[in-house]
Amino acid sequence: MVARQDQTTEPELLAALLQARRGTAFFARKLNELSDAELDGDSLLPGWTRRHITAHIGYNARAIARLVEWAATGVETPMYASTQVRDHEIDFGATLSPIALRHLFDHSAVHLSVEWRDLPEDAWRHLVRTIQGREVPATETVWMRSREVWMHAVDLDNGASFADIPVPVLERLLTDITGAWHARGTHEGLVVKVTDRGLTFGDTTSDSATVLSGPLAAVVEWAAGRGSSGVTAAGPGTAATIGTVPAAPKWI
Numbered sequence: 001m002v003a004r005q006d007q008t009t010e011p012e013l014l015a016a017l018l019q020a021r022r023g024t025a026f027f028a029r030k031l032n033e034l035s036d037a038e039l040d041g042d043s044l045l046p047g048w049t050r051r052h053i054t055a056h057i058g059y060n061a062r063a064i065a066r067l068v069e070w071a072a073t074g075v076e077t078p079m080y081a082s083t084q085v086r087d088h089e090i091d092f093g094a095t096l097s098p099i100a101l102r103h104l105f106d107h108s109a110v111h112l113s114v115e116w117r118d119l120p121e122d123a124w125r126h127l128v129r130t131i132q133g134r135e136v137p138a139t140e141t142v143w144m145r146s147r148e149v150w151m152h153a154v155d156l157d158n159g160a161s162f163a164d165i166p167v168p169v170l171e172r173l174l175t176d177i178t179g180a181w182h183a184r185g186t187h188e189g190l191v192v193k194v195t196d197r198g199l200t201f202g203d204t205t206s207d208s209a210t211v212l213s214g215p216l217a218a219v220v221e222w223a224a225g226r227g228s229s230g231v232t233a234a235g236p237g238t239a240a241t242i243g244t245v246p247a248a249p250k251w252i
Contacts, residue, residue: 004117005117006116006117007117007118007119007120007121008119008121008124009121010121010124013124013139013142016139016142016143016146017116017142019142019146019166019168019169020142020143020145020146020149021113022166023145023146023149023150023153023169024109024113024145024149026149026150026153026160026164027057027105027149027150027152027153027156028105028106028109030153030156030158030159030160031054031102031105031156031158032102033158033159034050034156034158036098036099038050038158039051039054039098039101041157042157043155043156043157044154044155044156044157044226045155048155049094050156050157050158051093051094051095051096051101052090052091052093052094053152053155053156054093054094054101054102054104054105054156055089055090055092055093055094055096055101055104056090056093056148056152057105057148057149057152058093058101058104058105058108058109059086059089059090059093059104059108060145060148061105061108061109061111061112061145062108062111062112063079063080063086063131064079064112064141064144064145065108065111065112065115066078066079067079067128067129067130067138067141068112068115068116068119068128068138068141069115070126070128070138071119071123071124071126071127071128071138071141072115072118072119072120072123072126074126076129078129078131079129079130079131080131083131086131112145116141116142119138123138124137124138124139125137125138125139126138128140128141130144143172146169147169147172147173147176150165150166150169151165151173151224154226155226161217161221162217162218162220162221162224162226163217165217165220167197167216170216170217170220171197171199171216173220173223173224174192174194174199174201174216174219174220174223175201176251177220177223177224177248177251178192178201178202178223180251180252181202181249181251184249184250186249186250187202187203187249188203188206189203189206189208189209189210190202190203190209190210190212190249191203191204191206191209191210191211191212192211192212192213192219192223193211193212193213193214193219194213194214194215194216194219195213195214195215196215196216197216199216208235209235210233210234210235210246211233211234211235212231212232212233212245212246213231213232213233213234214230214231214232215230217230218230218231219231222245222248223248223251224248224251225247225248225250225251228245231245232245233245233246
């Protein structure tokens with residue numbers, strides 16, 4: 001019997017789906033390398049254990065699947081009833097037994113992949129609404145998931161790094177992050193230069209900007225608030241003068 005394939009035939013979307021599924025597989029590998037006892041250990045996110053990260057990724061798949069179902073049926077099915085409900089869900093998930101927590105991740109990931117697979121070509125353009133209230137086409141759900149699994153695989157603090165994240169994902173992450181800074185007005189006086197890609201982001205109109213430079217993986221790690229190793233700072237002000245890398249503006 002021939003395996004069922006994604007209904008979409010759009011090359012760009014198929015490539016994005018492959019990237020998201022590879023990210024899910026990468027997260028699964030880093031999760032499966034952890035013993036049940038190690039799930040209790042701290043993640044790279046303050047206040048969250050590895051259990052919280054795993055619960056979040058599991059419930060995130062369910063939430064995104066609800067958006068895909070919305071696109072397929074036309075019946076509004078929000079990601080979450082509220083941010084409070086989402087946060088409570090994660091806290092509850094972190095209390096599950098190790099086997100239940102692992103099953104949550106596995107089963108929710110498969111469910112989301114099937115929902116994507118079965119979504120008709122035309123339904124990918126149907127609008128859905130994120131928890132932040134943005135109306136986006138269903139195609140955006142693929143990036144929403146890809147971003148979560150790749151970044152949070154690093155947050156498990158089990159040997160993964162931003163250097164393991166594919167370049168297209170890193171570039172779009174940086175675009176998203178700097179775009180969020182711009183929308184909030186927190187980009188002023190800050191320029192980000194990616195030395196190995198020839199990319200520049202930020203307040204390029206300023207003659208007195210603080211310039212943050214480094215290879216793509218290091219810059220995205222810094223911009224995402226995960227560390228500053230490999231990034232250098234130069235420009236006006238005491239901190240930049242002595243080379244201390246400032247904290248990146250918040251983006252979420």
